[in-house]
Amino acid sequence: MFSEKAKKNADACRFCWMCRHLCPVQLVTGKETNTPRAKGLQVSMLERGMTMDAECARTMYECLLCGACTNDCATGFDPLVFIREARTQANVLDLVPAEVRKVIDRVLETGNIYGAKEPRVDLSGVPETGDTLVWLGECARHSVPETAEALFAVLRKAGVPFAVLKNEPGSGSSLGDLLGFVEDVRAQAQRAGEAIRRSGAKRVIVLDSYDAALMRHEYKDWGVELPEIVTATACVDQLIREGRLSLKQTHEVITYHDGSRLARDLDEHEPARAILKAMGYEIHEMWQNRRLAKCCGSAVAGQYMPDIRLRVAENRWNDVKRTDAKHLTAACPQSTEALAATAPEEYRYTDLFVLVKEHL
Amino acid sequence: MNIIVCIKQVPDSLEVRLKDDYTLERDFVAQVMNPADESALEWALRVRDRTGGAVTALSMGPARAEGMLREALARGADQAVLLTDPRFAGADTLVTARCLASAIRALGGADLIACGRRAADGETGQVGPMTASMLDIPCVTNAMRAEAAERLTAEQLTEDGVTVWTCGYPALVTFCEWSYRLRLPTLAGLKKARQAEVRRLMPEDIGLSAAECGLKASPTRVRHVEAQPAGVRPCRQVSAAECLAALRERYPEAGL
Known part of the structure; x- marks a missing residue:
């Protein structure tokens, strides 16, 4: 049962197959079923009576929901609409691959994809209430805590008092990617909104761009009212422009990876570049940058298809190798998780906030 | 509460x-x-969740409207009914209200009928009040909020503010688009909606003849439609003094 919007988006495909050049998963698997075009065809056939089977369901999960296809679709339609709904159908029909099911169960039980009970970030001495709340997201809290701690150091240096929730609930971002946008996801978003409200925050600095995108685009439609939402990159850029951070200078060449949700869903490209320039870095761009950026693999995909996520991240490093930069940075914890673990020999990855901390 | x-x-x-x-x-x-019907559906689901009873989603349209009714079931409606037949096609607001009122009677009536205040395509806002009139029941339009207790209380948005109305049951309320935000479907609801029956009714099922349905029975005729050039409004440039005079005439109580 697909919405008419999903059906229209699926049926709109002209089979030009240009999306095969864009899909980061198809680029490493070479499988036609990994193109948005093939997924659209399958959704069209499901709507015409074909029964969804386990293989079709698996195909729908072999996608990062990065939006590269939507951004450059020749017909201007949005494959993510029907891919999300196909995932919902897979759940309704109990056809979700076992490895995906495990991740869903972990999120439902613990609020995060890692199934972690306690954050790895050092939150000692950090209050839970205040005007400014830093929302970390599951990846920074449980997988790459150094990104969160670096952001804390930068904010402290700039004299920005902030609070962090010790038991930060899931935002609904991962669950929304796994289940599609169903009531269970909205319920998680409502719990997150309630936790933010209890913190008394007037402004929320969001570190994980997946969470920021969901909060900015879906929360209001779901009846979840939030205070001002600011991405961590926009916040740090603003602090630099206000002269509240003095940064050591370098002349090193670096390249910047635009996280897919930051670049496409939030349409934010320049603050991270401005931060790098403020430290004196010379940015040598990869060919696919800004809205055209190639995804390096989401944290949630890393949990249920680690092999594909690894190859997707390695493929992004291939783009780095086509520049003369030996140093890569990105501004989303999920990018850091994927790229830090796959840096080739002679290349270096540093999270943007860790980089700023090093330049304080 | 049904x-x-x-x-x-x-x-x-x-x-x-x-x-x-x-x-x-x-x-x-x-x-x-x-969108305004979403608001009505959410209100109905909340009342049902609190007081018990059942929510029936009713629509008139082509067979493809069944998908929307299944969506209503996935979001929590208990049953769905579709008035679908070529003889219903092309109905104006009067005939649409007649068909809906007849269907509501054929379904055994209801304690409450909830509608959107207007449709995003036609924007007449007539069907809800006309349906209430044909059923001879109270109607509150443009409801921002409503509470179904011993009596129905509804806050109506007016040009000057808010009017609070109370009435007994049955009653019909039309809701603003933003009054209540419709919940998303649940996985359990989607499973149920796949299997559920969407009852289809034809004119004879609701006690109407073909002559009372559709375009032929509709007294409204659209003779011509003209697109307004984008960005152009029939405005007149006036001086500040002329503007003030016009405002004084229009709003004498403002004491300008």
Whole structure:
């Protein structure tokens, strides 16, 4: 049962197959079923009576929901609409691959994809209430805590008092990617909104761009009212422009990876570049940058298809190798998780906030 | 509390072509649930959740409207009924209200009937009040909020503010688009909606003859439709003094 919007988006495909050049998963698997075009065809056939089977369901999960296809679709339609709904159908029909099911169960039980009970970030001495709340997201809290701690150091240096929730609930971002946008996801978003409200925050600095995108685009439609939402990159850029951070200078060449949700869903490209320039870095761009950026693999995909996520991240490093930069940075914890673990020999990855901390 | 919610499919687009008879060409755009009807459905679900009873989603439209009714079931409605037959096609607001009122009677009536205050495509806002009139029951339009207790209390948005109305049951309330935000479907609801029956009714099932339905029975005729050039309004440039005089005339109580 697909919405008419999903059906229209699926049926709109002209089979030009240009999306095969864009899909980061198809680029490493070479499988036609990994193109948005093939997924659209399958959704069209499901709507015409074909029964969804386990293989079709698996195909729908072999996608990062990065939006590269939507951004450059020749017909201007949005494959993510029907891919999300196909995932919902897979759940309704109990056809979700076992490895995906495990991740869903972990999120439902613990609020995060890692199934972690306690954050790895050092939150000692950090209050839970205040005007400014830093929302970390599951990846920074449980997988790459150094990104969160670096952001804390930068904010402290700039004299920005902030609070962090010790038991930060899931935002609904991962669950929304796994289940599609169903009531269970909205319920998680409502719990997150309630936790933010209890913190008394007037402004929320969001570190994980997946969470920021969901909060900015879906929360209001779901009846979840939030205070001002600011991405961590926009916040740090603003602090630099206000002269509240003095940064050591370098002349090193670096390249910047635009996280897919930051670049496409939030349409934010320049603050991270401005931060790098403020430290004196010379940015040598990869060919696919800004809205055209190639995804390096989401944290949630890393949990249920680690092999594909690894190859997707390695493929992004291939783009780095086509520049003369030996140093890569990105501004989303999920990018850091994927790229830090796959840096080739002679290349270096540093999270943007860790980089700023090093330049304080 | 048994509640019937009248819902309609509207185009999910601002650019909809018109057919030669000036009815909407709906085949080329995705159809979604009318936003104000979503609001009505959410209110009905909340009342049902609190007081018990059942919510029936009722629509009139082509067979494809069944998808929207299944969506209503997935979001929590208990049953769905679709008035679908070529003889219903092309109905104006009067005939639509007649069909809905007849269907509500044929379904055994309801304690409450909830509608959107207007459809995003036609924007007449007539069907809800006309349905109430034909059923001879109280009607509150443009409700921002409503509470179903011993009596129904509804806050009506007016040009000057808010009017609070109370009435007994049965009653019909039309809701603003933003009054209540419709919940998303649950996985359990989606499973149920796949299997559920969407009851289809034809004119004879609701006690109407073909002569009382559809375009033929509709007294409204759209003789011509003209697109307003984008960005152009029939405005007149006036001086500040002329503007002040006009405001004084229009709003004498403001003491300008």
